[in-house]
Amino acid sequence: MEKWENNKAWFLVLPVFIIVAFSSILPIMTVVNYSIQDIWGPGQSIFVGTEWYEEMLADHRLHDALWRQFLFSGLVLLIEMPLGILLALAMPKRGWGVSASLVTMSLPLLIPWNTIGTIWIIFTRPDIGLFGAAVNQLVEFDHTARPLDAWITLMLMEVWHWTPLVTLLAYAGLRAIPEAYYQAAKIDGASTWSTFWYIQLPKMRGVLTIAFLLRFMDSFLIYAEPFVLTGGGPGNSTTFLSIYLVKIALLQFDLGPGGAFSLIYFVIVLLFSYMFYQALQRVGKGEKV
Amino acid sequence: MTLTLEWMEWTLPTAIFFSTIFLILVAMTIWQTVAPSIERRGFLPIPTTPGDRLFIGLLGSAYLFLAWLALTDFTLWIMLGIAVVWMIVVMRWG
Numbered sequence: 001m002e003k004w005e006n007n008k009a010w011f012l013v014l015p016v017f018i019i020v021a022f023s024s025i026l027p028i029m030t031v032v033n034y035s036i037q038d039i040w041g042p043g044q045s046i047f048v049g050t051e052w053y054e055e056m057l058a059d060h061r062l063h064d065a066l067w068r069q070f071l072f073s074g075l076v077l078l079i080e081m082p083l084g085i086l087l088a089l090a091m092p093k094r095g096w097g098v099s100a101s102l103v104t105m106s107l108p109l110l111i112p113w114n115t116i117g118t119i120w121i122i123f124t125r126p127d128i129g130l131f132g133a134a135v136n137q138l139v140e141f142d143h144t145a146r147p148l149d150a151w152i153t154l155m156l157m158e159v160w161h162w163t164p165l166v167t168l169l170a171y172a173g174l175r176a177i178p179e180a181y182y183q184a185a186k187i188d189g190a191s192t193w194s195t196f197w198y199i200q201l202p203k204m205r206g207v208l209t210i211a212f213l214l215r216f217m218d219s220f221l222i223y224a225e226p227f228v229l230t231g232g233g234p235g236n237s238t239t240f241l242s243i244y245l246v247k248i249a250l251l252q253f254d255l256g257p258g259g260a261f262s263l264i265y266f267v268i269v270l271l272f273s274y275m276f277y278q279a280l281q282r283v284g285k286g287e288k289v
Numbered sequence: 290m291t292l293t294l295e296w297m298e299w300t301l302p303t304a305i306f307f308s309t310i311f312l313i314l315v316a317m318t319i320w321q322t323v324a325p326s327i328e329r330r331g332f333l334p335i336p337t338t339p340g341d342r343l344f345i346g347l348l349g350s351a352y353l354f355l356a357w358l359a360l361t362d363f364t365l366w367i368m369l370g371i372a373v374v375w376m377i378v379v380m381r382w383g
Binding site for chain 1: 295296297298299300302303306307335344345348351352355358359365
């Protein structure tokens, strides 16, 4: 049996552990404590057991927010993954065009998230926004009043903001394919489609797994952009989990229900993070995902 | 400056909960040092170490508890029993 030789290395991890304890472990313990009490102020609390969990699990606004969240993440993946791959395939492979397109693609990723919301508020305003006013010449469009328009605006913003990430990852994957594969495909007389299906797509599997999971997690935790753009409205039509959570925990200051909600949200995120971690581990080992 | 934990609003059940998890982690660390384990394949779809199985067991228990609260009105002690059985099954055969 193999013996551990580097147990002393654990001491080097200690500083990180202390930081994580203060930034994550102690706060999450506090949230667990909050979630089973009714709290009015420091030191003023009553033990309520699992009441908040039962209330939150039965809360139909939470169910709605959860389904909305899955719908949003699903649409994000459905649009951004194929679009990102297509853009990566269309990008030039040599010459000055490579740098030019890489920089252009990266620009949306460099803008702070709340600024993105502000940009799109102005851009899509029906009265003065370039996009909003132009579309209103053809059909009525107002993301502040009509749920469907709010979703369309949100999806446009999300796709504009994050498709470049998928594209950059897919492009990196494409560039890593040795030229010999393409030569072999050419000799066999393979069509563009079969080259894509049998060479490029399988070779991109690793980076696409990363892109898929990153995009899923990010869109599942999205807060700043919809908060700035729609504030969760009109009505509750774009109230995602994080927006609803902030409403309960910080605006209504219901720490107990907020804590229970956080932990339900947390176990969902934890499950997907773990699957993400497992998939990445296996990409690293070159196993089938 | 004095360090107080009052702001964390501790209760006895949560203290017991976190102490138990802490003790399990300590015990498993000692166990791993005394008798190092290797990755193996059980009924779970991925090869796992005892640490992986502990994590999967605890996360699975969290979902079981939430489902129990959402779907039934029975006491949580029954669920605790189910969770213990589930932990043993995952640790032993997972």
